[in-house]
Amino acid sequence: MPSACQQLADHVEAALEEGSIPIILGGDHSIAIGSVSGLASFQRKRGNKVGVIWFDAHGDMNTPETSPSGNIHGMPFAAILGHGAKELTQIGGFSPKVYPEDCVLIGARSIDPEEAVTLKNSGIRVVTMRELDERGMSAVMDEAIWWASRRTLGFHVSMDMDFVDPYYAPGVGTPVQGGPNYRESHLAMEKIADSGKMLSFELAEVNPVLDIANRTAELGVQLISSAFGKKIM
Numbered sequence: 001m002p003s004a005c006q007q008l009a010d011h012v013e014a015a016l017e018e019g020s021i022p023i024i025l026g027g028d029h030s031i032a033i034g035s036v037s038g039l040a041s042f043q044r045k046r047g048n049k050v051g052v053i054w055f056d057a058h059g060d061m062n063t064p065e066t067s068p069s070g071n072i073h074g075m076p077f078a079a080i081l082g083h084g085a086k087e088l089t090q091i092g093g094f095s096p097k098v099y100p101e102d103c104v105l106i107g108a109r110s111i112d113p114e115e116a117v118t119l120k121n122s123g124i125r126v127v128t129m130r131e132l133d134e135r136g137m138s139a140v141m142d143e144a145i146w147w148a149s150r151r152t153l154g155f156h157v158s159m160d161m162d163f164v165d166p167y168y169a170p171g172v173g174t175p176v177q178g179g180p181n182y183r184e185s186h187l188a189m190e191k192i193a194d195s196g197k198m199l200s201f202e203l204a205e206v207n208p209v210l211d212i213a214n215r216t217a218e219l220g221v222q223l224i225s226s227a228f229g230k231k232i233m
Helices: 002-017 031-044 076-080 113-122 129-135 137-149 182-195 215-227
Strands: 023-025 050-055 103-108 125-128 154-160 198-204
Touching: 002 031, 002 198, 023 031, 031 050, 031 076, 031 154, 031 198, 050 076, 050 137, 103 129, 103 137, 125 129, 125 137, 129 137, 137 154, 137 182, 154 215, 182 198, 182 215, 198 215
Parallel strands: 023 198, 050 103, 050 154, 103 125, 154 198
Antiparallel strands: none
């Protein structure tokens, strides 16, 4: 796992060196350790900090000590913040990759008990589904973009497809009912594009074996298009 994350980090950094905005496609969300490491390494050499907007039904803030399952895909947010196994936190030779006051988690609705304590104490801006329901996607995204970019050059977007309600995105490993719908998800990406602050983008947790008529994969491609500026007209 550490070697795969390092290879991904190197690929991301190489793409940035060429002046590109990297798009990272992967299976489980542990790829974020490599994605964010590559971006952070590139910008660190230039004296810049980066933020993260993390779309997910889960917190991904477990460590080996708190994880009920031991699955690394429940640990990547913690790892890029410098918490957890050294093999994961030290990708690229430095830690943390980002700071909690520059990070936003949107869509949370399935958090492990110990993980919830960690999140509350972390300093990350956490937007649960209740808050998203109450305030609406537009207001939440305006704040998230401000939060993740107010002290940084810009931000990495990490989209776990289980952020979206499983009615629209059934092909994920750990679906959780009660997520954003099709248009809310597109609005979030459209606001990202309008901000001009996105430095890299990843989409994770598309499982073709669990998908229905390729709906999740097709929606993922559409969301990427919206994040990169595709408009209705």
